[in-house]
Amino acid sequence: MCGIVGLFLKDRSLQPELGSLLSDMLVTMTERGPDSAGIAIYGADSGAEGRLTIQADDRGTDFDAVAARLGEIAQARVTAHRRDSHAVLVCPPAAVDAVREALERTFPEITLMSFGSNIEIYKETGLPSDVVDRFGIRSMGGTHGIGHTRMATESAVTTCGAHPFSTGADECLVHNGSLSNHNRLRSGLEREGIRFATDNDSEVAAAYLSGKMRDGADLGEALNAALSDLDGFFTFVVGTRSGFGVVRDPIACKPAVMAENDRYVAFGSEYRALAGLPGIEDARVWEPEPATVYFWSHRHAAA
Amino acid sequence: MRRLDLAETPLREVNAALQVPVSGETSWEIVNPRGAHALAVGLDAPIDVGIRGSAGYYCAGMNKQATVHVHGSVGPGVAENMMSGTVIVEGDASQYAGATGHGGLLAIKGNASSRCGVSMKGIDIVVHGDIGHSSAFMAQTGNLVVLGDAGDALGDSIYEARLFVRGSVRSLGADCVQKEMRPEHLELLARLLDRAGADARPEEFKRYGSARRLYNFDVDNATSY
Incomplete structure (x- = not known):
């Protein structure tokens, strides 16, 4: 099972309603997966801000203190905007990598959910309606977003095992299905220096696509390559900074x-x-047809 | 005619009213289906049911006698295991339309996706558009008529069902071959097209069926299908 929803807005006047529309869509899919739920939301992209979504299991975490410490280390202004167990760190775009490194070294107990310029990811165990309420998703605006409600099959029910998975700047993936060659793909990707946060098969698919896009492929090309290299059952919905793609096995x-x-x-x-x-x-x-790549981009739409 | 509104009446109550139409009412209309699953399933009376909008999984499953007319599209498994009666879909149908059906007519005015008519056992299916891959897999008996194109592996491991396709077939499955269109097939096809309200001439179709090399066909049993 698992339920996936995605919404890519063409009409700017709908942007303030993105979170609300996506939340309703995801809650409708609750019966397809009660284990965990998550949403990736692509907000306003001014190009002037870098953002990182982080999560802490410890309810007492002082995210403002975390932001201040990371700012000292990365020598940049970093501010934290808390939403329940998550917080969005905002910093200058050029400081994102330095903040990531500092986070990993200094706060190993804090998980990085996403980084980039306009993506934010919120995910937790529990039902979609609870997860959506905890993070106040309904009040969020944006250009496009993806949601997932999970019925776990391949790995544990944890916050990190929830979808979406993000393995590159402003990239995310949600998956319905199970991959059969993820172990082998994972070792190959690890040899190329990619590190994994979970044992989840879907994270391997996300990392595979990130790797292809890092090598210069656009989303459509990366999804086409996935059709040759990934073995198993999948319907993927993938988000990038400006786009949204779908592919089925x-x-x-x-x-x-x-x-x-x-x-x-x-x-x-x-x-x-x-x-x-x-x-x-x-x-x-x-x-959508089997083995056929569909994608839309705000960049293409604007051109 | 009696109208049931799924925005007000729970699905189980709607199905119960249709399954045991004690009132003697023979004509029903369902509004606001909004993709609901298992709508108008298990009917067993000669009633007419119109569904105004799109339905979800297993619409009109296990139908006997009733005529269910969907003015919209349907999700996976429409008319699954139908025994008799008629199911008409004005839009598209998702996977395994008419799967395992024993009898009756399923007419889809749009396209059907993969596995249409999988393991069909006597149902007649007429698709006005295209069908997806693995359709008529292990189809035992009955007729599948496609006015558009068929996807990959049509009729894989087919038994004695008859397949008629007007457009192209991307590939045939194991043991499925093109067969001669004889006068009795043209007559049969003309009747099916007429019943399904399809505007096409039987001469435009090709017939496909089992080469009978994959299963143990015994000619003495030919009349059983």
């Missing part, structure tokens, strides 16, 4: 339905997830 057992109109492109594991979107009655609704 050639057998296509894992469900997927998409909708597009002038205002948005939407993805759901089931039509139920899309039924509440504005104007869905007249949108083009279709089932």
Whole structure:
């Protein structure tokens, strides 16, 4: 099982509603996976800010103190904006890598969920409705976002084992399915210097795509390469700084339905997830073809 | 006609009302389905049910006698294991439409995706658009008619079901071959197209079926299918 939702907005006037629309979509998919839930949300991208989402199990963590210490080490202004167990650190774009390194060395008990310029990831164990409320997702705006509710099969039910997985700047992936060659792929990626936070098969898929994009592939090319190199069942929805992509394995057992109109492109594991979107009655609704890459980009849309 | 609103009436109550139509009401309309699963399943009376919108998984599953008309699209497993009656889908159908069906007619006006008619056992399926890969896998008997194209591995490990495709077939599955279209097949196809309201001429289709090399076909049993 597992439930996936995704929403890529074309109409700017819908941007303030992104969190609310995505939350409703995800909560509708609760029956597909009650173990953990998560959302990646791509907010305003001014290019003037770097942001890192971090998470601490210790409820007493003083994120302001963490930000101050990281700022000292990275020699940059770092501020923290707390949301429940998570916090978004904001710093100058050029300082993101230095803050990441400082975080890893200085605060090993704190987990990095995402980094980049406009991505924020919030994920925890529990039902989608609880997770969405804890982080106040409904009040968040943005350009595109992805949500996942998990029925765990391949690895433990933990915060880090929740989706989305992020393995590159402003990149994230959610997965419905299970990969059969993830162990071998993981060793190959580890040899190239990529480090993994979990034993999860989906994290390997995320790292695989990040590796391809680091080598110069665009999202579409990376997803096409995944069709040759990944073995197993998958429906992936992938987010990047400006884009949103979908691919299903050639057998296509894992469900997927998409909708597009002038205002948005939407993805759901089931039509139920899309039924509440504005104007869905007249949108083009279709089932993505097996082994076929779909992607949309705000950059392309603007060009 | 009686109208049931899924925005107000729980799914189980809607299904219960349709399954045991004690009122003698023969015509029903369901509004606000919003992709609900298992809608209008297990019907066993000669009633007409119109669904205004798109339904989810297993719509009209196990149908007997009833006519279910969906004015929208359906999720996986529409008319699964249908015994008799008619199911019409105005939009598209997702995976395994009409799977394991024993009888009745399933007409899909849009496209069906993968595994359409998998293990069909006597149902007639007419798809006005295309069908996806692995359709009619292990299909035992009944007829699958496709006005558009078929995906990969059509009729893999097929038994005695008859497949009629007007468009292209991306590939045939194991033991599935193109067969001669004889007069009795043209007659059969004309009847199916007519029942499904499909505007196509039987002469435009090709017939596919089992080469009978993969399973132990005994000619003495030919009339059983």
